[in-house]
Amino acid sequence: MLRIRSVPSTQRIFKRFNSTLPPTLSQLFKNPPVDRDLTINGYVRSVRSYKKVSFLDLSDGSTHESLMCVLQPGQAVDLKTGQSVSLQGKWVQSRGKEQAYEFKTHPQESSVKIIGDVPETYPLQKKLHTLQYLRTLPTLRWRTSYLSSILRFRSFVDFKLNEFFQSRDFTKVNPPIITSSDCEGAGELFQVESRNAELGKEPFFGKNAYLTVSTQLHLELLAASLGNVWTLSPVFRAESSDTNRHLSEFWMLEAEISFVDEVEQITKFTEDMIKSVLKDLVNDTNGVASNLLSSQRRTDDFEQMNAKLKQRWDNLYNKSWDSITYDKAIQTLQESGVEFKIPVDYNDGLATEHEKWLASHFGGPLFVTDYPKDIKPFYMKLNKDGKTVGCFDLIVPDVGEIIGGSLREHDLLRLEQEISKRDMKVDELKWYTSLRENGSVPHGGFGLGFERLICYLTGVENVRDVVPLPRAHDECQA
Amino acid sequence: MLRIRSVPSTQRIFKRFNSTLPPTLSQLFKNPPVDRDLTINGYVRSVRSYKKVSFLDLSDGSTHESLMCVLQPGQAVDLKTGQSVSLQGKWVQSRGKEQAYEFKTHPQESSVKIIGDVPETYPLQKKLHTLQYLRTLPTLRWRTSYLSSILRFRSFVDFKLNEFFQSRDFTKVNPPIITSSDCEGAGELFQVESRNAELGKEPFFGKNAYLTVSTQLHLELLAASLGNVWTLSPVFRAESSDTNRHLSEFWMLEAEISFVDEVEQITKFTEDMIKSVLKDLVNDTNGVASNLLSSQRRTDDFEQMNAKLKQRWDNLYNKSWDSITYDKAIQTLQESGVEFKIPVDYNDGLATEHEKWLASHFGGPLFVTDYPKDIKPFYMKLNKDGKTVGCFDLIVPDVGEIIGGSLREHDLLRLEQEISKRDMKVDELKWYTSLRENGSVPHGGFGLGFERLICYLTGVENVRDVVPLPRAHDECQA
Numbered sequence: 011m012l013r014i015r016s017v018p019s020t021q022r023i024f025k026r027f028n029s030t031l032p033p034t035l036s037q038l039f040k041n042p043p044v045d046r047d048l049t050i051n052g053y054v055r056s057v058r059s060y061k062k063v064s065f066l067d068l069s070d071g072s073t074h075e076s077l078m079c080v081l082q083p084g085q086a087v088d089l090k091t092g093q094s095v096s097l098q099g100k101w102v103q104s105r106g107k108e109q110a111y112e113f114k115t116h117p118q119e120s121s122v123k124i125i126g127d128v129p130e131t132y133p134l135q136k137k138l139h140t141l142q143y144l145r146t147l148p149t150l151r152w153r154t155s156y157l158s159s160i161l162r163f164r165s166f167v168d169f170k171l172n173e174f175f176q177s178r179d180f181t182k183v184n185p186p187i188i189t190s191s192d193c194e195g196a197g198e199l200f201q202v203e204s205r206n207a208e209l210g211k212e213p214f215f216g217k218n219a220y221l222t223v224s225t226q227l228h229l230e231l232l233a234a235s236l237g238n239v240w241t242l243s244p245v246f247r248a249e250s251s252d253t254n255r256h257l258s259e260f261w262m263l264e265a266e267i268s269f270v271d272e273v274e275q276i277t278k279f280t281e282d283m284i285k286s287v288l289k290d291l292v293n294d295t296n297g298v299a300s301n302l303l304s305s306q307r308r309t310d311d312f313e314q315m316n317a318k319l320k321q322r323w324d325n326l327y328n329k330s331w332d333s334i335t336y337d338k339a340i341q342t343l344q345e346s347g348v349e350f351k352i353p354v355d356y357n358d359g360l361a362t363e364h365e366k367w368l369a370s371h372f373g374g375p376l377f378v379t380d381y382p383k384d385i386k387p388f389y390m391k392l393n394k395d396g397k398t399v400g401c402f403d404l405i406v407p408d409v410g411e412i413i414g415g416s417l418r419e420h421d422l423l424r425l426e427q428e429i430s431k432r433d434m435k436v437d438e439l440k441w442y443t444s445l446r447e448n449g450s451v452p453h454g455g456f457g458l459g460f461e462r463l464i465c466y467l468t469g470v471e472n473v474r475d476v477v478p479l480p481r482a483h484d485e486c487q488a
Numbered sequence: 489m490l491r492i493r494s495v496p497s498t499q500r501i502f503k504r505f506n507s508t509l510p511p512t513l514s515q516l517f518k519n520p521p522v523d524r525d526l527t528i529n530g531y532v533r534s535v536r537s538y539k540k541v542s543f544l545d546l547s548d549g550s551t552h553e554s555l556m557c558v559l560q561p562g563q564a565v566d567l568k569t570g571q572s573v574s575l576q577g578k579w580v581q582s583r584g585k586e587q588a589y590e591f592k593t594h595p596q597e598s599s600v601k602i603i604g605d606v607p608e609t610y611p612l613q614k615k616l617h618t619l620q621y622l623r624t625l626p627t628l629r630w631r632t633s634y635l636s637s638i639l640r641f642r643s644f645v646d647f648k649l650n651e652f653f654q655s656r657d658f659t660k661v662n663p664p665i666i667t668s669s670d671c672e673g674a675g676e677l678f679q680v681e682s683r684n685a686e687l688g689k690e691p692f693f694g695k696n697a698y699l700t701v702s703t704q705l706h707l708e709l710l711a712a713s714l715g716n717v718w719t720l721s722p723v724f725r726a727e728s729s730d731t732n733r734h735l736s737e738f739w740m741l742e743a744e745i746s747f748v749d750e751v752e753q754i755t756k757f758t759e760d761m762i763k764s765v766l767k768d769l770v771n772d773t774n775g776v777a778s779n780l781l782s783s784q785r786r787t788d789d790f791e792q793m794n795a796k797l798k799q800r801w802d803n804l805y806n807k808s809w810d811s812i813t814y815d816k817a818i819q820t821l822q823e824s825g826v827e828f829k830i831p832v833d834y835n836d837g838l839a840t841e842h843e844k845w846l847a848s849h850f851g852g853p854l855f856v857t858d859y860p861k862d863i864k865p866f867y868m869k870l871n872k873d874g875k876t877v878g879c880f881d882l883i884v885p886d887v888g889e890i891i892g893g894s895l896r897e898h899d900l901l902r903l904e905q906e907i908s909k910r911d912m913k914v915d916e917l918k919w920y921t922s923l924r925e926n927g928s929v930p931h932g933g934f935g936l937g938f939e940r941l942i943c944y945l946t947g948v949e950n951v952r953d954v955v956p957l958p959r960a961h962d963e964c965q966a
Binding site: 198214448479484 | 604628642664666676681693694709710745747754919926927928
């Protein structure tokens with residue numbers, strides 16, 4: 011069989027798609043070139059050969075759907091799962107029930123060409139691999155039907171969020187990744203220095219520099235200029251905890267809103283934001299939901315999982331989300347009679363198991379507001395009671411917290427007191443506190459863990475399975 | 489005058505905007521609440537007081553337009569540029585010619601409230617400051633009409649690009665920021681380590697880790713799984729060169745396309761991409777162009793600058809972009825008779841001054857293709873001549889290069905030869921080269937310097953004026 015190094019021209023079909031790029035399977039399925047001769051490129055997902063005919067499942071990563079190709083048995087002898095191939099033939103209506111279309115290759119042997127071969131040991135054979143095993147194949151795992159759907163879904167959510175903020179007249183901004191301030195005061199920072207720096211010499215930036223743990227402080231600066239701002243930006247934590255919820259590098263959606271002074275204004279806004287994504291899921295607009303569901307892993311509990319996921323979306327979309335105070339949350343936990351691994355204590359905040367239980371107890375997403383000030387960061391606005399701050403966490407069943415937000419303290423004196431009390435350096439935050447002396451306004455905002463949202467919406471349990479190349483302690487593959 | 493700490497409720501008007509957030513001036517201008525009583529929040533841009541009336545220019549950062557407010561002189565006595573204020577009054581049709589609407593405050597003194605004061609030394613008075621001076625005010629400069637327009641424009645371009653890739657069925661991905669490989673082999677890397685790491689102990693990630701200089705290699709991995717992918721991601725270079733074109737941290741739009749084997753397929757695609765942004769500029773959709781032009785700095789050559797900018801957009805949008813080979817570019821430069829500061833030499837590539845001259849000579853954007861292989865990175869695909877590679881740079885007048893792209897070498901042997909020849913470590917790139925053994929396909933892609941594109945489209949000369957908090961050598965303010 012011929013091995014080729016270039017892709018046969020598909021010029022004739024390009025015009026329909028108004029592009030110089032060859033059409034993807036996703037584009038072809040949406041705009042099917044029925045009864046037309048064309049060249050199709052893709053990867054062999056599987057081959058089955060019978061006496062008179064061979065069937066090839068072709069995919070190209072653009073959709074979970076594969077194209078059923080009908081070959082002469084002689085054309086299929088060298089074909090193996092994983093190879094990239096180029097096929098010449100005709101796109102026809104299928105007589106089978108499984109799919110609407112199939113692709114019949116022309117009878118000549120040369121109509122089927124292998125573009126790129128795979129070794130005999132190519133690991134992604136047509137069987138169900140565990141997600142854990144797939145994580146050991148960082149360069150190949152995104153070729154599986156399930157995991158590639160997750161990344162396409164992530165891309166969809168990203169776009170929907172862009173649309174939402176655009177419709178609400180927010181300005182998208184890019185706050186710095188390298189920073190000299192430690193936003194949370196948590197200390198789990200990565201330090202950054204030029205590789206060519208000489209020991210003991212002046213640092214590259216003239217001072218110590220770190221990777222941002224949150225863009226919030228810089229967003230506040232920008233909100234004070236542009237009104238309402240948002241970003242979707244990588245943030246970093248040098249955490250050693252090895253859980254399925256934590257990464258050292260993850261993406262955070264953060265927004266900062268001017269002229270708000272009620273926590274409820276922000277919680278309602280985040281509810282609208284997430285519902286704007288859910289709307290397309292619940293209505294299955296453009297097949298978003300059905301694509302995701304039909305690419306779910308064919309495990310034994312496959313149908314149960316899908317039913318659970320659909321129920322989750324419906325529930326999220328159709329109900330009005332509950333909100334309780336932290337006081338009430340603690341009381342509910344204490345009165346539950348449940349024996350938690352970590353005891354419930356007012357001064358300790360909520361552990362993940364408490365959050366999960368509470369969210370389940372309330373039957374859906376739950377805002378918990380007004381935490382005690384001493385367990386929250388310095389920038390949160392003190393409530394009138396002098397004990398709690400105007401803040402909220404959004405907690406959901408199975409996952410726990412996915413959003414944290416607050417009103418920001420805009421009183422300079424109180425802000426400086428809180429900074430000093432936490433042994434943070436007032437000087438290093440001078441640029442930030444100076445915003446309170448220059449036309450400060452009541453404002454607030456929130457941060458959404460983007461990977462956690464994707465996990466929640468897809469039912470994926472490990473955050474490593476929604477990010478292309480996860481980075482964590484002792485984990486930096488490829 | 490009353491100093492308040494909370495924002496008066498604007499509940500009544502919220503409903504029109506279907507939001508729990510107070511409407512911004514931008515939203516109000518689009519959907520004007522004529523003859524309605526309401527509360528408006530914003531910043532004092534300027535105040536002029538006469539005997540019987542005071543005029544206040546109010547802005548809130550959401551649009552370059554300010555709202556002309558008509559006050560009783562007594563209400564204006566304490567007002568100063570920069571303060572944040574809350575005004576109660578009525579939105580009315582304006583009798584003046586300068587603006588369509590104005591806001592008449594109610595006569596009571598309490599209808600005008602200062603929310604946040606400014607010090608006497610507040611530097612942003614109503615006069616034209618140089619951009620250089622404004623750079624010394626990192627926390628305040630984005631409040632100026634001109635610079636805030638630039639960030640709003642950046643946000644618009646970001647959204648348009650999201651729309652473009654969505655319409656072309658690309659998957660948006662987030663490749664890692666922290667990486668153990670050195671994509672370009674250029675060596676100007678930032679190293680990353682946990683601040684709490686102990687000297688001589690195992691590194692946090694189990695190996696040396698750096699900030700990515702380009703996401704391309706990881707994008708290739710993802711393109712081999714998902715077909716066509718793109719990202720808009722921060723990238724980093726530990727360059728010490730202090731120019732108005734370079735930053736240590738900047739945003740790069742990168743895309744990787746499967747099943748292409750002609751450079752022209754990619755150049756045409758990038759032309760379509762940039763024209764998709766220009767379309768709204770040239771047609772002034774939603775006032776994108778007029779907003780930008782009317783917020784231009786009122787320098788003496790203001791009108792000339794605007795005319796030049798409009799001509800640039802028209803030219804970019806309406807003409808088909810030229811393409812020449814590198815050979816031809818060198819020949820054109822040599823035959824030009826121009827005495828360049830840096831002499832033209834085939835083996836040295838193009839200097840920025842050469843690029844600018846060439847683009848001007850061709851009267852617009854120009855693709856230069858097929859550079860000699862020895863001056864380009866290891867991953868570019870060798871042409872049939874054995875001397876040049878299938879690559880391109882997009883160069884534009886005044887700015888120089890804004891896009892670089894190529895077909896990628898998908899022949900494993902050639903790729904490994906190029907890696908070795910450049911003294912790079914074949915082992916460290918094993919994950920990348922392994923893609924060529926596992927169903928490799930002809931593919932290519934490009935990288936667009938996002939800040940450079942914004943500079944070119946807005947006429948901004950210094951890249952520091954299109955990014956909120958610029959990071960460069962010895963430069964890490966706020």
